[in-house]
Amino acid sequence: MTGAADGFHVETPRLILREFRPEDVTPLLRIGRDRRVAQMMSTLPVRWTRAQATEWIARSRFRGEPGFRLAIEQRGLGLIGVAGLGGAPAMLAYFLDPAVWGRGYATEAMRAFVSAAFARFRGLDVLAADHFADNPGSGRVLEKLGFERLGRGAGRSLARLEPAPNIHYRLIRAKFEARHEIP
Numbered sequence: 569m570t571g572a573a574d575g576f577h578v579e580t581p582r583l584i585l586r587e588f589r590p591e592d593v594t595p596l597l598r599i600g601r602d603r604r605v606a607q608m609m610s611t612l613p614v615r616w617t618r619a620q621a622t623e624w625i626a627r628s629r630f631r632g633e634p635g636f637r638l639a640i641e642q643r644g645l646g647l648i649g650v651a652g653l654g655g656a657p658a659m660l661a662y663f664l665d666p667a668v669w670g671r672g673y674a675t676e677a678m679r680a681f682v683s684a685a686f687a688r689f690r691g692l693d694v695l696a697a698d699h700f701a702d703n704p705g706s707g708r709v710l711e712k713l714g715f716e717r718l719g720r721g722a723g724r725s726l727a728r729l730e731p732a733p734n735i736h737y738r739l740i741r742a743k744f745e746a747r748h749e750i751p
Contacts, residue, residue, distance in 0.1 A: 576630040576638060578684045580676050584641040585651055585684075588625040592639050595647040597621050599665045606727035608703045609663055613726040634658045634689065640677050648673065651681045653695075658685075660697040660710075660739075674709045679748060682713055686741050687750050693741045698723060701733040714747050715739040 578585040588596075597616060599605055606612040613620070628637035637652035640662075649664035660682065664674055686692060697715055699706035700723060711717075715737035723734035744750075 576636065576684070576688065578638070578680045580680045582643055583648075583673065583677050583680070584643060585638040585677060585681055586641060587630060588628055588637075588639045592647045593618060593621050593625065595665075596625070596639075596650070599647070599649065599663070602666055603727060604666050605663050607725050608700055608706070609661070609727070610723060610725050612663075628652070634685075634692070637661075638681070640664065640673070642668065642673070649677065651677055653681070653685055655696070657694055657696045657738075658689075658692055660695050669705070674706075675712050678709055679713055682739070682744060683748055683750050686744060695739040697737045697739070698734045699737075700725070701735055707735060707737075710737050710739075713739060714743045716743075 575587050577587070597618060600612045600616050600621065601614060603614055606614045606616075630636040630638075635654040637650050639647050640649035640651055642648045648668050650662060652661040653659070654661070660678070662674060662678055682695065685695070695715075697710050698721075699710070701720070716739070718736045718738055721734055721736055722731040724731050
């Protein structure tokens with residue numbers, strides 16, 4: 569991870585989590601417009617326009633505190649997803665291109681992202697996350713990181729017609745630190 573003046577940048581053996589670049593708009597649109605992705609996120613419309621995606625990227629910039637998103641880049645192949653941290657309490661969010669599902673990228677990216685977030689934000693002691701009940705893969709990723717299931721609720725997505733069941737989680741810093749190294 570780089571210093572505050574350099575933004576928020578995380579690298580793993582296969583991935584780079586970095587600020588968005590202008591050339592990310594096209595692959596971001598392709599991934600975000602995929603119904604399998606959009607309906608699992610609360611704020612992605614299936615008919616996402618280039619102007620909306622460009623504005624979304626502009627609002628994603630790291631400004632020194634939670635409330636940002638990073639591009640997830642597969643080394644040498646370009647954008648494959650997004651990692652985000654925002655809200656109060658701090659909420660973890662992510663999505664990946666369906667073409668790379670099932671290869672461990674989500675776990676690798678989120679483990680590094682959470683580790684970097686805890687290292688950067690010393691006052692951050694708890695992270696929240698949720699996923700729609702029809703997306704059990706996201707639940708497995710969260711549980712691998714040490715998130716504990718809190719209960720069920722109903723969530724909204726711009727890509728769904730009605731609210732859908734979702735599952736709420738939290739991660740306590742000390743539990744994560746006991747399982748993973750913090751830089």
